[in-house]
Amino acid sequence: xxxxxxxxxxxxxxxxxxxxxxxxxxxxxxxxxxxxxxxxxxxxxxxxxxxxxxxxxxxxxxxxxxxxxxxxxxxxxxxxxxxxxxxxxxxxxxxxxxxxxxxxxxxxxxxxxxxxxxxxxxxxxxxxxxxxxxxxxxxxxxxxxxxxxxxxxxxxxxxxxxxxxxxxxxxxxxxxxxxxxxxxxxxxxxxxxxxxxxxxxxxxxxxxxxxxxxxxxxxxxxxxxxxxxxxxxxxxxxxxxxxxxxxxxxxxxxxxxxxxxxxxxxxxxxxxxxxxxxxxxxxxxxxxxxxxxxxxxxxxxxxxxxxxxxxxxxxxx
Numbered sequence: 001x002x003x004x005x006x007x008x009x010x011x012x013x014x015x016x017x018x019x020x021x022x023x024x025x026x027x028x029x030x031x032x033x034x035x036x037x038x039x040x041x042x043x044x045x046x047x048x049x050x051x052x053x054x055x056x057x058x059x060x061x062x063x064x065x066x067x068x069x070x071x072x073x074x075x076x077x078x079x080x081x082x083x084x085x086x087x088x089x090x091x092x093x094x095x096x097x098x099x100x101x102x103x104x105x106x107x108x109x110x111x112x113x114x115x116x117x118x119x120x121x122x123x124x125x126x127x128x129x130x131x132x133x134x135x136x137x138x139x140x141x142x143x144x145x146x147x148x149x150x151x152x153x154x155x156x157x158x159x160x161x162x163x164x165x166x167x168x169x170x171x172x173x174x175x176x177x178x179x180x181x182x183x184x185x186x187x188x189x190x191x192x193x194x195x196x197x198x199x200x201x202x203x204x205x206x207x208x209x210x211x212x213x214x215x216x217x218x219x220x221x222x223x224x225x226x227x228x229x230x231x232x233x234x235x236x237x238x239x240x241x242x243x244x245x246x247x248x249x250x251x252x253x254x255x256x257x258x259x260x261x262x263x264x265x266x267x268x269x270x271x272x273x274x275x276x277x278x279x280x281x282x283x284x285x286x287x288x289x290x291x292x293x294x295x296x297x298x299x300x301x302x303x304x305x306x307x308x309x310x311x312x313x314x315x316x317x
Contacts, residue, residue: 024247028245032270049100053093072195088208090178093208098173102167107167109295114175116268145305181201
């Protein structure tokens with residue numbers, strides 16, 4: 001065993017930092033892609049989505065603050081607390097509540113496709129709040145991606161399988177809240193280290209969710225949890241939230257934000273694969289009707305739109 005660990009250490013020492021960053025992004029977005037179907041497996045039958053958000057925010061707030069206390073010593077300018085509170089609302093409380101309630105009501109594939117609209121949402125809020133310039137190509141990308149997302153949301157009304165309009169709408173609102181959070185956090189990320197910002201975001205998010213979630217958490221029947229339930233909760237907290245965030249932070253040290261965001265395309269692919277495994281390999285009829293032509297075409301529209309929004313502007317002269 002010691003020999004294997006030594007060989008792994010030597011292997012990682014030989015890999016350059018850029019390659020490690022890409023591996024980190026691959027790992028983070030694979031986790032995100034898997035989370036859609038894994039998280040759906042226990043909600044709302046085993047645990048209420050709001051109670052799950054309480055656990056996620058509470059445990060990860062503690063973990064992030066431990067890291068901050070041990071490794072990052074910086075204080076917040078009092079005038080920035082209001083913006084941090086807003087980030088906690090949109091990036092910690094609202095987006096997580098909307099996501100978990102949404103995924104409990106709709107198809108994992110629908111949710112993963114809709115979430116790829118986030119870069120488009122970021123561009124829209126950057127235009128409205130930061131007054132950033134917008135090109136015709138980006139405007140066209142917003143339109144195409146928006147058509148794909150809206151088609152999928154409306155299709156939830158009539159689709160077979162586990163799709164639903166209300167669930168799709170909640171996931172879209174989640175993507176919108178997360179996009180707004182990214183824009184609001186942009187100036188904070190330039191001023192403070194990322195772990196400082198996320199520690200405060202999760203703390204404010206926990207404070208805001210607490211009045212709505214504490215009763216759901218206290219009334220959760222933990223005695224009905226199976227070993228599988230605990231594994232899923234652990235995956236959501238430790239992998240989807242804590243590790244995936246650390247992977248993204250590490251990657252941002254070595255690759256550009258545009259490369260970082262481009263990995264979001266991987267999430268629907270992972271979701272498609274996992275749903276296919278459940279439907280056709282494990283013979284789970286629950287998800288057998290979740291893949292169809294309309295969803296594939298909607299996914300392509302969203303991907304094309306996000307690509308047009310994310311494509312670097314050509315410089316002349």
